Amino acid sequence: MKELVLVIGTLDTKGPEVAYVRDKLKEFGLNPYVIDVGILGEPIGITPDFSKAELAQYGGTTIEKVQNAGSRGAAVELMREFVVKKVTEMVANKEVIGAIGLGGAEGGVMTAAALMALPIGAPKIVISPIASGKHEFAPLVGTTDMMTMHSIVDILGLNDISKTIFDNAAAAVFGMIQKGHQLTKPKPGTKAVAVTMLGNTNTAITAMQPLMKEAGYELVVFHANGVGGPAMEELAEAGQFVGIIDFTPNEMAANLVGGIHVANENRLKVAGRLGLPQVVVPGCVDFVVFHANTVPENLKDRPLYNHNPEYWLVRLNGDEMEKLGKKFADSLNDSKSAVKVAIPGQGLSIPNKPGGVFFDPAADKRFMDQMQNNLKDDIEVTSFDMHVNDAEFGKAVGKLFIDMMNKESK
DSSP: OOOEEEEEEOHHHHHHHHHHHHHHHHHTTOOEEEEEOOOSSOOSSOOOSBOHHHHHHHTTSOHHHHHTSSSHHHHHHHHHHHHHHHHHHHHHTTOEEEEEEEOSHHHHHHHHHHHTTSOTTSOEEEEETTSSTTOOSHHHHTTSOOEEEEOSSOSSSOOHHHHHHHHHHHHHHHHHHHHOOOOOOOOTTOOEEEEEEOGGGHHHHHHHHHHHHHTTOEEEEEETTTTHHHHHHHHHHTTOOSEEEEOOOHHHHHHHHOSSOOOOTTTTTHHHHHTOOEEEOOTTTTEEEEETTOOOGGGTTSOEEEEETTEEEEEOOHHHHHHHHHHHHHHHTTOSSOEEEEEETTOSBTTBSTTSTTOOHHHHHHHHHHHHHHSOTTSEEEEESSOTTOHHHHHHHHHHHHHHHHHHHO
């Protein structure tokens, strides 16, 4: 069977639009496969390849039971679960080479969740009016290389504007299939090392790169913004890296206090579980990040730092730093491979230095004490009389990793 390009939508409300995209893909010589995630009415102007009734049955129930789930949200959640399961199976069976999802709020979220099952590099485009403004992008993108297209007009009716959007989406999928490629396993001899970074640690990571390159390692840098850390760990599970330098695990602070960098509960545990050697630096664990003018009232009395016009940083207090130190130790203690911790003794972030608004040695000491007191004896902790964003500290951490890997290879 020719590999499929999925087209997913709620056909009881978006049937003509899905049909238009399907037909445009056919014009390009592709093989579209339409999945209906509608709930209430019958498909309008289109017959799906996989109906909503079949999808509900695939999920272990009936469409009638979905329709009577108790609320619109509950029904949408069920159909999202079912379509994710279906697409995941199709991807595992290597039946799919690309996908387009169309939808408003509910349809956009349902289709995007399904498209996230496609591997990195496989074309995946979500077309939605909620791909704009102040909407959360996490439900539309996740940790994938999703392309989101703002539909500009709502997805209801075919007109010059909507057809232009749909034409270009189909052309983009065709172009990526023709000229793009999916992420492959690393070539033999490749030594890629994942590293986490924020603007507060940019100088140090930049200085680390030449040292690592000279030693034969390729740094793959992830922005530790709540998505970057989990994305790094997913790719580690996929076998992309020989080790990790978790230089900026700021997401651990967000998991404890909040803000926009919150990650999943497995953060800082995956590398150890996989047995990947790692060096961990508590870079930027002293603050959490909020959009400008959205700092909660209960945190406004904290030291604040205007990072840029869009983001404000909020300092963790001593109690929170102590809890975080214990969490760090607990997360690292289960590691199945070598782990080293590098401590920057002159500050954990740009505003955390003498004279800086986040300078609080007592709070930082509570973190360090809790972490070191609870770490296993075989996890080595090395302190450096440097700031986290010093170029020399970046080089020192790189050397620590290289020495660890050399020792592991003997």
